[in-house]
Amino acid sequence: MERAPRNRGFPTDPKEYKLYEEVGEGVSATVYRALCVPLNTFVAIKVLDLEKCSSDLDGIRREVQTMSLLDHPNLLRACCSFANDHQLWVVMPFMAAGSALHIIKTNFPDGFEEAVIATLLWEVLKALVYLHSQGHIHRDVKIQMELLS
Numbered sequence: 001m002e003r004a005p006r007n008r009g010f011p012t013d014p015k016e017y018k019l020y021e022e023v024g025e026g027v028s029a030t031v032y033r034a035l036c037v038p039l040n041t042f043v044a045i046k047v048l049d050l051e052k053c054s055s056d057l058d059g060i061r062r063e064v065q066t067m068s069l070l071d072h073p074n075l076l077r078a079c080c081s082f083a084n085d086h087q088l089w090v091v092m093p094f095m096a097a098g099s100a101l102h103i104i105k106t107n108f109p110d111g112f113e114e115a116v117i118a119t120l121l122w123e124v125l126k127a128l129v130y131l132h133s134q135g136h137i138h139r140d141v142k143i144q145m146e147l148l149s
């Protein structure tokens with residue numbers, strides 16, 4: 001499947017994005033499904049309230065920078081990021097199938113079969129090996145799924 005091109009062409013003006021529903025909430029951010037109007041592409045936008053996380057601005061800057069620089073098919077990268085008033089918007093490819101946890105909860109109440117777990121873990125491990133080779137340690141691994149057409 002084609003991946004959204006990194007950075008190139010992704011506008012850094014919030015007016016160029018149409019926000020739809022909230023798809024998730026983290027400790028310091030809310031994630032929305034959105035349309036990047038000029039590219040006619042659905043994206044996920046992580047909106048961080050910089051006033052609420054002012055104590056860890058360096059950590060946020062590092063995370064976004066790392067997300068923009070890393071390049072591995074199994075890692076979600078940032079297409080671009082920009083400030084919008086007191087918020088930081090991080091634009092990412094939209095993972096339409098949701099998280100592995102969500103898929104288990106909604107469709108596999110008894111959990112995934114062993115072969116599926118092994119395949120998922122293999123893909124996660126490949127991403128972690130890549131991260132380690134770049135000098136990073138991931139401290140909060142979550143699995144998000146793309147929809148394959």
Ligand SMILES: Nc1ncnc2c1ncn2[C@@H]1O[C@H](COP(=O)(O)OP(=O)(O)OP(=O)(O)O)[C@@H](O)[C@H]1O
Nearest residue numbers: 023024025026027028029031044092093094095099
């Ligand atoms: N690119 C994406 N596409 C679709 N859904 C996403 C995407 N990124 C995040 N989400 C959804 O939003 C939720 C929160 O995302 P976030 O990155 O803030 O996760 P978190 O790791 O739980 O938060 P924190 O970094 O604060 O610990 C995720 O659990 C997921 O359901």
